[in-house]
Amino acid sequence: MVKVARVENGTVRRDINLVGDVEAMTSVQVFPKCQGRLMELTEKELEKVRSLFREGAVSKEPPDKIQDVEEGDFVLKNQIIAVIDHDNVEAQVNQARAAVATADARLKQAEVTLAQTETDLERIRNLYNEGATSKQTLDKIEAEYKSLLAQRDVAKATVEQSQAALNQAQIMLAECFIGAPISGIVSQEYLERGDMAMVTRPIMDIIDVDKVKVTTDLPERYIGQVSTGAEVCIRVDTFPNSDFQGTVTRVSPTVNIINRTAKLEITVDNADHALKPGMFARVTLNIIRREGVPVIEEAAVLRDESGKYVFVVEEGVARRRQIRLGVEEGPRAEVAEGLRPGDVLVVAGQQKLSEGKALEIQN
Numbered sequence: 001m002v003k004v005a006r007v008e009n010g011t012v013r014r015d016i017n018l019v020g021d022v023e024a025m026t027s028v029q030v031f032p033k034c035q036g037r038l039m040e041l042t043e044k045e046l047e048k049v050r051s052l053f054r055e056g057a058v059s060k061e062p063p064d065k066i067q068d069v070e071e072g073d074f075v076l077k078n079q080i081i082a083v084i085d086h087d088n089v090e091a092q093v094n095q096a097r098a099a100v101a102t103a104d105a106r107l108k109q110a111e112v113t114l115a116q117t118e119t120d121l122e123r124i125r126n127l128y129n130e131g132a133t134s135k136q137t138l139d140k141i142e143a144e145y146k147s148l149l150a151q152r153d154v155a156k157a158t159v160e161q162s163q164a165a166l167n168q169a170q171i172m173l174a175e176c177f178i179g180a181p182i183s184g185i186v187s188q189e190y191l192e193r194g195d196m197a198m199v200t201r202p203i204m205d206i207i208d209v210d211k212v213k214v215t216t217d218l219p220e221r222y223i224g225q226v227s228t229g230a231e232v233c234i235r236v237d238t239f240p241n242s243d244f245q246g247t248v249t250r251v252s253p254t255v256n257i258i259n260r261t262a263k264l265e266i267t268v269d270n271a272d273h274a275l276k277p278g279m280f281a282r283v284t285l286n287i288i289r290r291e292g293v294p295v296i297e298e299a300a301v302l303r304d305e306s307g308k309y310v311f312v313v314e315e316g317v318a319r320r321r322q323i324r325l326g327v328e329e330g331p332r333a334e335v336a337e338g339l340r341p342g343d344v345l346v347v348a349g350q351q352k353l354s355e356g357k358a359l360e361i362q363n
Contacts, residue, residue, distance in 0.1 A: 001362050002349035004313055007339050010295035012329040014288040018264070020216030022236070022279040024207035025267070028182055032197045033175040036084035040193055041066045045083050048090075049177050057170035060179070071189050075180040075206065082191075082203050086176035093173050096166035103162040107155040114148045121145045184208040187277070207277060212270045214246060214281045217261035225287040226251060232266050233284040236275065244268050244275065248285075290327050294335040298328065300347045311353050313344040313361070318353045 039045070046066035052058045060078040069081050124141050127133040188205040191197060214234055218226060226248060234244040250265035266283065268275060301308050301323070308325060311318045323338030339345070346353065353359075 001360050002346045002353070003362050004344050005297075005347045007294050007296060007335070007341055007343040007345050009292050009341050010332075011289070011291045012293065012295055012327045012332060012334045013286050013290070014327050014329065015284050015286050016219075016222060018216045018218065018283040018285060020214045020264075020266075020281045020283050022268075022275050022277055022281050023213050023215060024184075024187070024209050024277045025211045025213055026182055026184065026208040027187070027277075028184075028206050029202040030081065030178060030181065030204050030206060031202050032082070032084055032178055032199055034084055034089075034172065035198050036086065036176065036196070038191055038193050038195050038197055038203075039083045039085050041068050041080060041083055045177070046080065049080060049174075052170060052174050052177075055170060057167070057174045058177075068193070069186050069204075071186050073186050075184065075186060077181070077183045078179045080177050081180050081186075082178040082197070084176040084178070084197050086173055089169065089173045089176060093166070093169040096162065096169040100159065100162040100166050103155065103159040107152070107159050110148065110152040110155040114145075114152050117141070117145050117148050178203065180206055182206055182208055185273075209270055209273050209275070209277065212268050212275045212277065213249070214266040214268060214283060216264050216266070216281070216283050217256070217259065218251065218264040218285075220255050220260040220262065222287055223251065223255070223262050226264070226285065230285065232286075234266070234268055234275075235282045235284070236279045238276075238279065239274065242274075244270075288327050290334050293326070294339050294341055295332055296335055296339065296345060297347055298325075298331055298333045300345055300350065301325070301333070302350060310339070311346040311350045312339070313346065313359060316359060318346065318350075318355065318357045318359055320355045 043066060046062060049058060049062040053061055062078070062080065066080050069075055075081055121141050124133060124138050128135065128138045184206045185208075186204055187207045189203070190201065190205075191203050197203060214232075228248050228251065230248040232246040232248060234246050235242070236244070246266040246268035248264065249267045250263075252263035255262050296310070300310055302310065307322060309320055309322050312321050313319075321338050321343075324336045326334035326336035328334070346359070348362075
């Protein structure tokens with residue numbers, strides 16, 4: 001008594017299981033560009049930033065509001081996240097602004113005097129041409145005009161220098177207002193209000209986790225079977241019943257000579273921020289997939305010194321058929337050679353069969 005089943009086309013795949021770590025797609029440490037004590041973020045400070053934007057010292061328009069941020073808070077790119085004490089720098093800006101105003105006034109006065117002298121020069125020239133004044137008088141006013149022209153040029157240079165000093169002071173002031181370099185979540189704060197900020201010490205870390213990456217080590221023997229764009233299934237212990245779909249975005253071009261693996265990077269959409277950097281990840285990566293191929297239960301396969309074989313039913317008797325298996329997936333396997341869809345295969349009781357034996361088939 002045997003059991004039989006028809007060979008049918010199906011799909012088989014070969015997966016490999018790896019382990020890795022969840023990492024933020026982007027992680028930035030925020031460093032100050034100037035030294036000073038951290039201040040409280042207030043609307044007054046935000047208005048100073050708006051003023052700097054109007055004056056062109058800040059290229060990005062500031063946000064509508066300002067607020068203190070803590071670990072876990074979401075911040076927008078360019079949002080003011082820290083302010084450094086800037087009384088001294090603000091005084092320098094005011095001093096530079098006054099210097100520009102003074103230089104501007106001197107330039108305007110020099111231009112007025114120059115214009116008046118130019119008018120007088122033109123009148124004296126006409127009188128000289130008519131013989132109504134002396135050459136000495138003409139030479140005197142021409143010398144005066146040249147002197148005033150030089151004074152006007154010096155006044156212009158002074159205005160430019162004063163404006164450059166003001167621009168530099170405004171830049172220094174703008175650097176006291178620290179904006180978020182990216183949109184993301186504050187993952188760690190190193191300093192609190194009142195602490196001394198230094199250019200060598202970060203204030204906080206900001207991470208972008210709308211997408212995360214999972215890094216893992218791919219054994220050398222599989223490198224040729226994995227390419228960018230391959231789909232990956234990710235699982236984490238926190239959500240044991242959930243699968244997260246990822247995509248291979250990078251396969252390292254080099255192999256670690258110690259453990260013979262290549263670094264594999266997988267990108268995963270994480271809009272709900274369920275995956276956290278630092279989580280342990282289990283990675284299932286498909287390396288082979290066959291569709292529309294003859295598939296059988298591997299339990300039907302027998303083995304001897306000649307290789308692998310099965311028994312099929314032909315006109316009520318058992319016929320031995322040599323086969324070659326392809327991709328094996330658990331209890332199922334692809335038949336690369338020896339069987340075709342529609343063949344009737346003995347799947348139970350085949351151990352006692354021989355070539356040509358009449359079969360009693362169990363319904």
